[in-house]
Amino acid sequence: MERELISKKDLLELMGISYGQLYRWKRKQLIPEEWFIRKSTFTGQETFFPKDMILARIDRIMNMKEDLSLDELADKLSPFQSELSLSKRELIERNIVSELSISRLSTPAQSNEQEAYSFAQLLYLYVTDQLLSAGEISLVESDLLMETLRSHFPRYEGKPCELLFMRKMGVTMFALVAAPPTLYFDAGVKVVARLQLAEIAEQLRSKLN
Secondary structure, eight states: OOOOOOEEEHHHHTOOHHHHHHHHHHTTTSGGGOOOEEEEEEEEEEEEEHHHHHHHHHHHHHHTTTTHHHHHHHHHTTOOOOOOOOOOOHHTTTTOOOHHHHHOOOOGGGGSSSSOHHHHHHHHHHHHHHHHTSSOHHHHHHHHHHHHHHHHHHGGGOOOOOEEEEEEEEEEEEEEEEEEOOOOOTTEEEEEEEEEEEHHHHHHHHHHO
16 A cells, blocks of 8 residues: 655745744654655655655644753654553454464563563564564464564664565575665665664554654
């Protein structure tokens, strides 16, 4: 399903903000660089944004900017910096991650229904469950994906990165790369999925709030 976009002109009019405000928030990293999408139109190059995400983000900025500085807001809005957590029981009750994924992919220490999952742990489960639910990966591949996320995602220290899911001659490969990357593959590599983890984290946060 193709994501709905909104043009910069329509965004400014709809939210009642100025060009200067928008780009000041971008410089302060309140709005991620990757949300500024350049596309060709009949009038030339224009900037678009993922509509649901940018509207929610600007609404949050407008509601919080009177109480916090822009630097404080940037910390608050960083998709990977979150104190949110949920227990196994809450995850199932709120239908955020399937019970199958939780049972298979949780660590032995998380077997207790009351044990809290950190936001990073929730993100690993959520990403993997999304691919499982879409039929993109097998259960065996889900184990490999979780191992990849647990081992390498912390190295990015909250910086944007992409998850690449590839296959070559039936062999599964996962990779985390700094965003936005420019990558080229040989003809035998099929990119099954390419996910912006910052965007997935935003989706997860909206479900947890």
